[in-house]
Amino acid sequence: MAYDWTALGREIRNSRIAQGMTQDDLAAAARVSRASLQNLERGAVRTRVPTSLRAVTDALGWAPTAALSILQPDADIKVAPQPQEPTSAFDLPLRVQQELHDGPLLDSTVIDLSDSGARMVVVVKGKSDATPEELRQALLAWVKAQQVLDTLGESAAG
Known part of the structure; x- marks a missing residue:
């Protein structure tokens, strides 16, 4: 089955913007390079799922299967890429949360x-x-x- 990298890239970008993050902010929070994030957002076709994808979706607060539900829209996985409730009582920037973790x-x-x-x-x-x-x-x-x-x-x- 072919993956829909364009749809995933669009959802990552929309979620990042909705959360008020720049590409640099999200890349730092996910601990990936900005180029890796740009490739994901651009929807670059890949032969395998990159390891950076999980880091990016975690930093966005997505459910663990959200990216897969976008990549394979016909699959039996129906989880919307909604941010999960924060696990911290503090509203800290993602970069600070990651450093604290x-x-x-x-x-x-x-x-x-x-x-x-x-x-x-x-x-x-x-x-x-x-x-x-x-x-x-x-x-x-x-x-x-x-x-x-x-x-x-x-x-x-x-």
């Missing part, structure tokens, strides 16, 4: 920026494939950075 949590802090209550939230994450030594080095770098951030918070609040 990937890698081990090393530390976090909240820095008061002013008497008006403005705050900065810092979350420190390690690489997902980091060795124990790399994580130790990352924590040491964070301790130095935290000292600088603390002085910024003190001067902003003071």
Whole structure:
């Protein structure tokens, strides 16, 4: 059975635009190259389903079978490409959500920026494939950075 790459590309583009994302935003959220995303949106005919497709549809919040239902409209799969309900209580950009999801949590802090209550939230994450030594080095770098951030918070609040 032939896949309808043009229809899939149109749906990806429409969904991206409806969510207020640029190609760069979606490519970053999906962790694929912009060229891969452009090929998908353009409906470039392929001999196999690219691995980037799942990353893009996940970043758009589509149901797992949505892309296949578009690629094979005559198949017995009837799932519309509607974004799934967010799993987070926070309305964060997709890029931030992805960063929060990937890698081990090393530390976090909240820095008061002013008497008006403005705050900065810092979350420190390690690489997902980091060795124990790399994580130790990352924590040491964070301790130095935290000292600088603390002085910024003190001067902003003071």
